[in-house]
Amino acid sequence: SQQGEEDPQALSIQEGENATMNCSYKTSINNLQWYRQNSGRGLVHLILIRSNEREKHSGRLRVTLDTSKKSSSLLITASRAADTASYFCATDAGNNDMRFGAGTRLTVKP
Amino acid sequence: ETGVTQTPRHLVMGMTNKKSLKCEQHLGHNAMYWYKQSAKKPLELMFVYSLEERVENNSVPSRFSPECPNSSHLFLHLHTLQPEDSALYLCASSRDRFYEQYFGPGTRLTVT
Numbered sequence: 001s002q003q004g005e006e007d008p009q010a011l012s013i014q015e016g017e018n019a020t021m022n023c024s025y026k027t028s029i030n031n032l033q034w035y036r037q038n039s040g041r042g043l044v045h046l047i048l049i050r051s052n053e054r055e056k057h058s059g060r061l062r063v064t065l066d067t068s069k070k071s072s073s074l075l076i077t078a079s080r081a082a083d084t085a086s087y088f089c090a091t092d093a094g095n096n097d098m099r100f101g102a103g104t105r106l107t108v109k110p
Numbered sequence: 111e112t113g114v115t116q117t118p119r120h121l122v123m124g125m126t127n128k129k130s131l132k133c134e135q136h137l138g139h140n141a142m143y144w145y146k147q148s149a150k151k152p153l154e155l156m157f158v159y160s161l162e163e164r165v166e167n168n169s170v171p172s173r174f175s176p177e178c179p180n181s182s183h184l185f186l187h188l189h190t191l192q193p194e195d196s197a198l199y200l201c202a203s204s205r206d207r208f209y210e211q212y213f214g215p216g217t218r219l220t221v222t
Contacts, residue, residue, distance in 0.1 A: 033210055042112065042200055042213030043153075088153065092208050100153035 004032070004089040004101035012107040019076040021104040023089030024069075030094040032065060034074050037086045037103070046074075046087075081110045113137040116201050116214035123191065124222055131186040131217050133201030141207045142184040144176060145200040147216070153200070159184060160207050191221045 007022045023032070031050045035043040047063045049056045049072065056063045062075040076083055086105050090098040114135045123129050135142065144156040158166035159178040173195075175187040184201055198218050202211040 030208065035213075040198065040216070040218065042114070042116075042215045043202075043211075044112070045210040045212065048210050094208065098208075098211070099155070102150070102152045 004091050004099060006087070006089055006101040006104040008104060009102070010105040010107070012109065013079055015079060015081055015108055015110050017079055017108075019079050019083070019106055019108070021074045021087050021106070023072045023074070023101060025072075025089075025091045026070065027091075027093050029067075029091045031092045032072050033090045033092070033098065034061075034063060034072075035088045035090060035100075037088065039085075043088065076106075079106075079108045081108050084108050112212040112214065114201060114203055114212050114214035116199075116217050118217060119215065120218045120220075122220045122222060123188070125191060125193070127191075128187070128189040130188065131199055131201075131219075133184040133186075133203075133214055135182055135184075135201075135203040135212070135214075137203060137205075137212060139203040139205050139212070140181060141204045141209075142178060142181075143202040143204075143211065144184065144186050145202065147198040147200055148196075157186075158207070165207070188219075191219075193221050195219065196221045 004023045004025045033048045034046045037043045049065045060077045065072045086103040088103045090100045117132045141160045146154045156170045157176040177185040198216045200216045201214040204211045
């Protein structure tokens with residue numbers, strides 16, 4: 001069953017702008033992960049943030065986690081056309097395996 | 111290259127055919143997964159293997175039959191599929207359960 005839900009479903013921005021995607025979930029989690037998928041390909045792991053962490057950075061990516069609101073956000077700064085992809089959050093509740101959301105489709109226009 | 115390979119990349123089969131999807135990981139991981147990805151739907155976890163034992167089966171129809179002969183290989187045997195089974199089937203592996211997963215490129219399956 002689905003756990004994470006991404007918002008918005010689709011996002012279109014210009015190159016150089018920042019992109020923010022959100023993820024909400026329902027149950028307590030051990031960690032939350034963000035993945036990226038180029039069209040018709042496998043998913044690529046981006047960042048894992050644990051339930052006791054509030055923010056993590058990796059290059060142009062910044063992830064925040066608010067366990068009180070059961071939500072997370074993924075920020076991509078200074079976006080590039082190559083960032084065009086679908087982005088998924090996945091939650092690990094500890095007693096079962098990861099559950100993915102339906103994803104946010106990001107389009108970065110050159 | 112994530113270290114997880116899947117074959118074939120594309121497969122077209124009739125409803126009466128029997129075929130198998132293969133996944134191989136070269137990462138020394140202990141857990142392997144099958145997912146189904148249909149258009150505009152969340153990724154659906156189908157099966158989980160940990161140390162070659164099946165630990166999760168998410169109410170998947172019996173026309174899908176997984177096999178994990180060793181920790182590096184995972185198969186999905188298909189028989190008498192339905193057109194609604196057409197989807198991208200993704201294999202993934204992780205160091206152990208509950209760690210980040212590494213995905214293969216997927217098999218695009220079309221059932222005619």
